[in-house]
Amino acid sequence: MSHVLHYAPDNASLIIRLALDTIGLAYSTVLVDRSKREQCSASYRKLNPNGLIPTFETPDGTLFETGAILLWLVDTHGVIGPKAGDEGRAAFLKWLFFCANTVHPHMQLLFYPDKLVGDDPGLKQSVTDGARRALMRDFAILEQAANQAFGDDTPTAIDFYVACLLRWCAIYGPDNRDWFTLAHSPRLSHICKRADAWPATEIAIRAEGLGPAPFTAPQRPNPPEGSAL
Numbered sequence: 001m002s003h004v005l006h007y008a009p010d011n012a013s014l015i016i017r018l019a020l021d022t023i024g025l026a027y028s029t030v031l032v033d034r035s036k037r038e039q040c041s042a043s044y045r046k047l048n049p050n051g052l053i054p055t056f057e058t059p060d061g062t063l064f065e066t067g068a069i070l071l072w073l074v075d076t077h078g079v080i081g082p083k084a085g086d087e088g089r090a091a092f093l094k095w096l097f098f099c100a101n102t103v104h105p106h107m108q109l110l111f112y113p114d115k116l117v118g119d120d121p122g123l124k125q126s127v128t129d130g131a132r133r134a135l136m137r138d139f140a141i142l143e144q145a146a147n148q149a150f151g152d153d154t155p156t157a158i159d160f161y162v163a164c165l166l167r168w169c170a171i172y173g174p175d176n177r178d179w180f181t182l183a184h185s186p187r188l189s190h191i192c193k194r195a196d197a198w199p200a201t202e203i204a205i206r207a208e209g210l211g212p213a214p215f216t217a218p219q220r221p222n223p224p225e226g227s228a229l
């Protein structure tokens with residue numbers, strides 16, 4: 001198989017799985033077992049020196065970084081966004097990079113503050129407080145922007161990114177989730193409603209044990225193999 005997705009259930013690889021199954025591209029998967037910290041193994045780091053999931057092997061070489069993989073898929077296969085020169089490409093790039101370069105890193109700070117400041121509880125609290133504020137701003141911006149390059153009936157790579165970010169915010173990280181209620185963001189809510197009905201979501205539910213309504217009623221996964229954390 002010339003396309004291989006290295007994944008862990010409900011990790012950022014889920015975004016790529018949704019993209020691949022929407023495109024209809026044949027691929028195989030290799031589980032990265034997070035319970036054994038396989039993402040840190042020497043063999044995995046040969047593919048992805050950051051030790052992060054996903055990694056995607058392609059006929060053009062091995063890719064990592066979710067945004068880069070999505071952009072490569074658009075450029076090589078279309079379907080999930082406009083190719084270079086197509087109408088809407090500029091807006092597509094802007095919002096894809098906003099998700100990958102701004103929202104996703106803020107979420108990582110919320111979930112893994114220790115990666116930045118170590119185990120000091122006060123420092124970790126400051127980081128998570130700041131990340132929460134940043135994410136509130138980010139989601140308010142996405143709420144306003146929906147319907148430009150994402151949020152329509154035909155999902156783009158940005159819809160996959162946004163739906164997964166919203167899902168993870170609801171079920172991972174610090175328990176205090178009062179800061180974000182999807183009901184206050186009707187356009188983002190609508191993306192989640194559509195996301196539950198995407199054909200690719202049905203495939204992901206089975207492959208990763210995501211539960212019956214992974215985007216409107218997210219719950220921690222019960223995967224057939226591997227672990228989310």
Ligand SMILES: N[C@@H](CCC(=O)N[C@@H](CS)C(=O)NCC(=O)O)C(=O)O
Nearest residue numbers: 011012039051052053054065066067
């Ligand atoms: N910038 C990376 C971030 C990927 C990322 O943070 N992956 C998480 C899972 S969602 C991971 O691999 N965590 C394992 C770890 O931190 O050891 C990307 O966009 O692919």
